[in-house]
Amino acid sequence: MAFAITQTCCADASCVSVCPVNCIHPAPGEPDFGRTEMLYIDPGTCIDCGACADACPVDAIFPAGDLTGPPRAYVEINAEYYAGQDVLAQASVAPNFHRWAPPAFPRVLPSDFAPLDVAVVGTGPAGMYAVEDLLLHTDSRVTLVDRLPVAGGLVRYGVAPDHPSTKKIGETFARFLDHPRLKLRLGTGIGAARDLAGRHDAVIYAVGATEARRLGIPGEDLPGSLPAAAVVGWYNGHPDLASVDLSAERVVVVGAGNVALDIARILTAGPDALAGTEIAPAALAALRSGKVREVVLLARRGPETAAYTRPELLALAARPDVGLVVDAHDARIAAAIDGAEPGDKAALLRELPREAVDWSSPPPDGRRIVLRFHSSPLAVCGDTEVRGVRASGPAGDVEITAGRVVRAAGFRGAPLPGLPFDDDSGTVPNTAGRVEGRPGTYVAGWIKRGPSGGIGANKACARETVGALLEDAVAGRLPARRRRARLTAKLLRRA
Structure with missing residues (x-):
């Protein structure tokens, strides 16, 4: 019997990448991705392997036959998403498989790409997805900063306590806090975080939208x-x-x-x-x-x-x-x-x-x-x-x-010291995460796009921002003064 996605879906698409038959939609790159309330498993295509349930960071995926009581409604909700769609028209070689998109490689880093020093301000989902991207896909060294004494941001202080499955995504993020290339600085205010700019190649602000x-x-x-x-x-x-x-x-x-x-x-x-x-x-x-x-x-x-x-x-x-x-x-x-x-x-x-x-x-x-x-x-x-x-x-x-x-x-974002701010939208003006007029400074999450989307929406948002940062680094657009400050520090240590 097929699996079904239930209420606590965070829509970060961790399940999509492990599905062997491409039966979870909307997937990243598809028009509906980020616009639906959750992701859905096609019961006519699912082969009951359970890979998606193992990958889900919030325990939202279960065998359809195991769902009873109110959660049983999600069997029909998953099926409804595919009702009326011509699955055979999407098939590639057999009716049990959805068509795969052609492979895409949006990032290509030079083989001699030097490690970056990046500061990330905010330990909520947007900040942690940026940290995950930098640590897993580059050799960057990350300084993670938060003004509160406990990491977690929206997951820790915004998710209702009777939603323990949703809060479980915090465990996924927490595994990066003791990564050997990460320095964690809690209890550090935004003013102090601003000083990080002179000691890092780039700074990503992922501070959320805190004002009502x-x-x-x-x-x-x-x-x-x-x-x-x-x-x-x-x-x-x-x-x-x-x-x-x-x-x-x-x-x-x-x-x-x-x-x-x-x-x-x-x-x-x-x-x-x-x-x-x-x-x-x-x-x-x-x-x-x-x-x-x-x-x-x-x-x-x-x-x-x-x-x-x-x-x-x-x-x-x-x-x-x-x-x-x-x-x-x-x-x-x-x-x-x-x-x-x-x-x-x-x-x-x-x-x-x-x-x-x-x-x-x-x-x-x-x-x-x-x-x-x-x-x-x-x-x-x-x-x-x-x-x-x-x-x-x-x-x-x-x-x-x-x-x-x-x-x-x-909610709406609050102005950040030293950064431009659009009072109408409550965001920092940016292009794909690049802060206007501030080379080497980036934003991710709600302070970037406004308070829309759940936890999983921050994954694609942070990936776009990190992609812009890496693109700027490859093109030599990061501020030279930051590179000189880092080089000077290295020379002093060797002296």
């Missing part, structure tokens, strides 16, 4: 209104973030992306279920004594185009101890759900209860998450602290009574 996007509505800075990063960092034990008050019975999360779903899931989770995870002890204690019974996800868009991915919604709907309800305040919501085709996001909501919620009343007994689509936040209400959120609706504005508001409207 503003909602631009009255009251969003009231006490009790928090950015999503503050909540995510809190339950992951980020050293910079304070505790979160969970004394409110209802919490409104503005946004409906995967981060918003993570927050809703953690705030409504039974503490005992989280006790065996990597959740911060202080957060677990707060959940045990907290009063949160209802989390409202406020989504501007409809259920057919919601920002969350299908795998994340499936995981949310599968929880037996927490209710999931659709607020039936707008006729467009029911029309989108009932008219959805199989495989559409809206179709996943078809079996959920729909309710006209009275937002002036306290939450009902038990714990639940309410999805309110086609509703924009207009103001965070309150005088000295949050009292609720005024939101739009077809019958007029409504105030959703709540004691806490979490703003999960996305």
Whole structure:
């Protein structure tokens, strides 16, 4: 029986390179790569060898016959991706094999290419994929820098603690931390990292997008209104973030992306279920004594185009101890759900209860998450602290009574000392990772392309940046002053 890829797919394509029959798609170089929610195994082509499961860094691949309960849905989800495709038209020599692309060699380094000294700033996925590329495919010496005392970046402080499989990719990255050609410098701020430029041939900044996007509505800075990063960092034990008050019975999360779903899931989770995870002890204690019974996800868009991915919604709907309800305040919501085709996001909501919620009343007994689509936040209400959120609706504005508001409207990069910055996009202006006007300086990850894509998207991003760096090195475009500084240091050591 074929294998199937499940919810925790990181889409970094480690599985693609080991498949002997090319049955995992979209693959790097294909139009859909980086645009789909996950990768998919063609059940008609898979030969059940299990190589992909061995290579998967996040334990997302299983024999289809072993999947039971809610994960069983991924057997159909994998097959759906290939429905309607003419597999025989793609075949090369037999109907069991997809056509292979011609071999490509995008990098050709001279045989006498001298080792480079490269500094990488940031130990999250983008930085670590760049480190992996440099250490495995060149003779470079790497100095890896992070301002925090613990390596990991987004994997350590951004992935929800009840997603241990996703966090496992950190083990893949960690094996490079004691590589003989790598120096690890933790607890080093960006200002100190800037000094690395004079001692290295190149510097790659992979610092992510750390600032919350503003909602631009009255009251969003009231006490009790928090950015999503503050909540995510809190339950992951980020050293910079304070505790979160969970004394409110209802919490409104503005946004409906995967981060918003993570927050809703953690705030409504039974503490005992989280006790065996990597959740911060202080957060677990707060959940045990907290009063949160209802989390409202406020989504501007409809259920057919919601920002969350299908795998994340499936995981949310599968929880037996927490209710999931659709607020039936707008006729467009029911029309989108009932008219959805199989495989559409809206179709996943078809079996959920729909309710006209009275937002002036306290939450009902038990714990639940309410999805309110086609509703924009207009103001965070309150005088000295949050009292609720005024939101739009077809019958007029409504105030959703709540004691806490979490703003999960996305992230943006922050300016870096000495580098150009595009305030509109929240990124460092670059071409294929090359920072404009700064030879020898590069960016990778969200600070390069904006906060889009999951962990695996950073692999191709970092590879492009490292490729640009190597191309510049071969062409002699790296700053001569850095080469002279390194040569001078060597001569002094020999003297």
